[in-house]
Amino acid sequence: AHIDRISAVDGDVHAFLHVDTEGALAQAAASDARRADGELLHALDGVPIAVKDVLTTTGLPTTCGSKMLEGWIPPYDATVVTKIKNAGLPILGKTNMDEFAMGSSTEHSAYGPTRNPWKLDRIPGGSGGGSAAAVAAFEAPLALGTDTGGSIRQPGAVTGTVGVKPTYGSVSRYGLVALANSLDQVGPVTRTVLDSALLHELIGGHDPLDSTSTTTPVTGLVDAARQGATGDLKGVKVGVIKELAGEGWAPDVMAKFDESVDLLTKLGAEVVEVSTPSFEHAMAAYYLILPAECSSNLAKFDAMRYGLRVTPDGKTPSAEAVMKASRDAGFGDEVKRRIILGTYALSSGYYDAYYGQAQKIRTLIIEDFKKAFEQVDVLVSPTSPSTAFPLGAKLDDPLAMYMQDLATIPANLAGTPGISVPAGVSDDDGLPVGVQLLAPVLEDARLYRVGAALE
Ligand code: GLN
Numbered sequence: 001a002h003i004d005r006i007s008a009v010d011g012d013v014h015a016f017l018h019v020d021t022e023g024a025l026a027q028a029a030a031s032d033a034r035r036a037d038g039e040l041l042h043a044l045d046g047v048p049i050a051v052k053d054v055l056t057t058t059g060l061p062t063t064c065g066s067k068m069l070e071g072w073i074p075p076y077d078a079t080v081v082t083k084i085k086n087a088g089l090p091i092l093g094k095t096n097m098d099e100f101a102m103g104s105s106t107e108h109s110a111y112g113p114t115r116n117p118w119k120l121d122r123i124p125g126g127s128g129g130g131s132a133a134a135v136a137a138f139e140a141p142l143a144l145g146t147d148t149g150g151s152i153r154q155p156g157a158v159t160g161t162v163g164v165k166p167t168y169g170s171v172s173r174y175g176l177v178a179l180a181n182s183l184d185q186v187g188p189v190t191r192t193v194l195d196s197a198l199l200h201e202l203i204g205g206h207d208p209l210d211s212t213s214t215t216t217p218v219t220g221l222v223d224a225a226r227q228g229a230t231g232d233l234k235g236v237k238v239g240v241i242k243e244l245a246g247e248g249w250a251p252d253v254m255a256k257f258d259e260s261v262d263l264l265t266k267l268g269a270e271v272v273e274v275s276t277p278s279f280e281h282a283m284a285a286y287y288l289i290l291p292a293e294c295s296s297n298l299a300k301f302d303a304m305r306y307g308l309r310v311t312p313d314g315k316t317p318s319a320e321a322v323m324k325a326s327r328d329a330g331f332g333d334e335v336k337r338r339i340i341l342g343t344y345a346l347s348s349g350y351y352d353a354y355y356g357q358a359q360k361i362r363t364l365i366i367e368d369f370k371k372a373f374e375q376v377d378v379l380v381s382p383t384s385p386s387t388a389f390p391l392g393a394k395l396d397d398p399l400a401m402y403m404q405d406l407a408t409i410p411a412n413l414a415g416t417p418g419i420s421v422p423a424g425v426s427d428d429d430g431l432p433v434g435v436q437l438l439a440p441v442l443e444d445a446r447l448y449r450v451g452a453a454l455e
Contacts, residue, residue, distance in 0.1 A: 002048050002092055006139045014114050015124075015134035017053050018061050019093035024048060027090035034088065044198055045088030050140035052131050053094040054101055055186070056175040057081050064177050065097040065109040065127075068301050068308050068330035078175020079210065080144060080186050080203045087202055092140050095130030099332045100298065101151055101179040103127050104404035107395055108334045115391070116159060118431055122388035125155030125404075131189045132159040142199055143189040148179045149286055150384075150408025152187045153420035157383035157434025160422045162451070164188050164196050165408075167442050168415030169214040171200075172207035180293035181212075183286075183412040193421060193452040194229065197221040200444070216442055224445035228452030233267040236450060239274030239376035244407045250386040252426035256433040257382045260423045260454055264380070267453050274372045274379060278364035282410045285365070287402060288345050288358035289413070295342025301330065337398065366414045373440045378450050381407045383420040383434035411438055419447040421454050 003021050010016055031046035040046070051057060054064050056074035063069045077085065084091070098108035106114040106129030114129040116122040117137035124133040131143035132155030145152035147165035156163025164187040171186045178184060188199035204218025240261060245254065265271050303309040303326030310325040311317055317325075331339070345354040372379055384404055394400040411418040420434040435454065439446040 002140055006092065009117070009137050010139060012115060012120055013117050013133050013137050013139070014112060015095055015130045015137060015139055016050070016093045017063060017065070017096050017111055017130070020060055020091060023059070024090040024092050027088070031088045031090065040088070042087035042202060044142070044202060046090070047141055048090045048092045049084055050092045050095050050131055050134045050143040051081065052128050052143070052145050053097055054146055054177050055081055055144060056177070057091070057094065060091070060094060062094065062177070063111070064101070065099045065111065066330065066332070066335070067110045070308065072307060076175060079172035079207045081175060083203050084144075089142070095128070095134055095143060097130055098127035099335050100177070100294070101127040101146060101148055102294070102334050102338055104150070104154055104401050105391070105394065106130060107391060108332055110332055113391055116388045118159065118388065121390055122431065123158070123391055125158040125384070125388065127151040128155050128189065132156055132161050132163065135159070135161045135189050135191055141191065142195060144186060144203070145189045146176055146184055146186050147408075147412065148183045149290065149412050150405035152189060153408045153418055153434070153436060154384045154404055156189060156420040157436075158388040158432060160425070160432030162190050162193050162196050162422070163420045164200055164447065165411060165418045166200060166204060166218070167214070167417045167444055169212045170216070170218050170442065170444070171204050172210040172213055174207055174209035178297045180290045181297070182293060183290065193419075193448060193455050194222070194225045196419070197225040197448045214442070218444070220445045221448050224448040225452040228449035229455070231267055231453055233264060233269035233450065233453050236269045236378070237376040238264050238269045238271045238450065239372055239379045240271060241279070241379050241381045242273050242275045243277065243279045244381035248385060248406070249382060252428040253382050253384070253386060253433050255427060256423040257435055260435040261380065263454060264450070269450070272376065274376055276368040276372055276410070278361060278368045279410050281361045282365055282413055283402060283406060285358040285361035286409045286413060287341070288354050289362065291338040291342030292345050292355050293342070295339045295346070298331075298335065298339055301327065303327070334398070362413045365410050369410070369414045369416055369440070377439070378446050379438040381436050383407060383436040387426045387429055387431035387433060407436055416441055417444040417447055419451045421451045423454070
């Protein structure tokens, strides 16, 4: 049914870069056989899933939305991919994304943009717009995304889906082509909070192949979602983040956000205002730390071992000339912008002035979270400052694009978990609005309890 749905709508939506019809149907048939024998591997055995094209998959292309990796078929599976395969989830295919996960609209994909199924002239968010659009368009019931600065939560908000960024280190990053190692996390994209909980528990847990993997078991999320679904939030203290609301936020988004906060109170939660003064500087710090890390990560695309190789005309070219020509042809403008920014910020003489300062802000943000969570159990904000904007609207204005992640970036800098839950549709344009919940490190269960209550 999902393969049929993809055939029917993906010509318009373009959520997928690659559909594995044969593979998915074979996995589905194997699951049917297990079901007939009463030997299902997992609650999600047989439930198809779409995978963001930044996660490695043996036998299936992995392009990261870049010409640099066009046609590359990885020799190994990401740990999260191994886990979904071992649980019997058929993989429908690989989803579109901004090149190397840099962007908030999926327009930076080298393979053309994904469109928002709610309104095809709108962006689906980014960088994981393909995963979110696939789930929103009923092309897939579940998807995997990655969130470095908001790339699961912001697409979730603007497509009316649920998106979760787990605690840093609680889901393996092995086989995730790194954007910024200290910020990246893999997480679920689904239509309900309970679905996310099921998928999150499946993909979470310690992995010896990821040196930053935590040893704490990832459990209790499904129970928390079930508890939240009863609609009782008595005893839960919620903090509205003063710095992440009001000015700069679209009035139609704020209207839905206020309704969500009222609902929290109605369900018995105690709601207070909390201040996190350093969040104001989160974006500035992120756009130094991220380019610094990614400029270093992307150095591996040197055209020598794998990926695109462009050989300039003329006599036998030097290795350096091949690298230059290949990187020039293989990377898009946004990727080049960040490589230049990051290389500059890490240059000797500038290191302390930029990267060092950004790391200090990061510490202040962690402390703000700590202080906030001494007062409340979870924090709440709108996920994204506006509903889905028209394609092309912010393409020539990188700063305006970066602003999409104002509310989501602090959690990546601090390693804390976050969820975006649908909060209804805007009274102005009828497009979805998301509300974001944030919890302390390793307290992801709180997100599921409060998120399920809000649903
Ligand atoms: N929009 C942010 C960026 O462009 C977030 C990216 C992400 O989470 N992968 O960096």
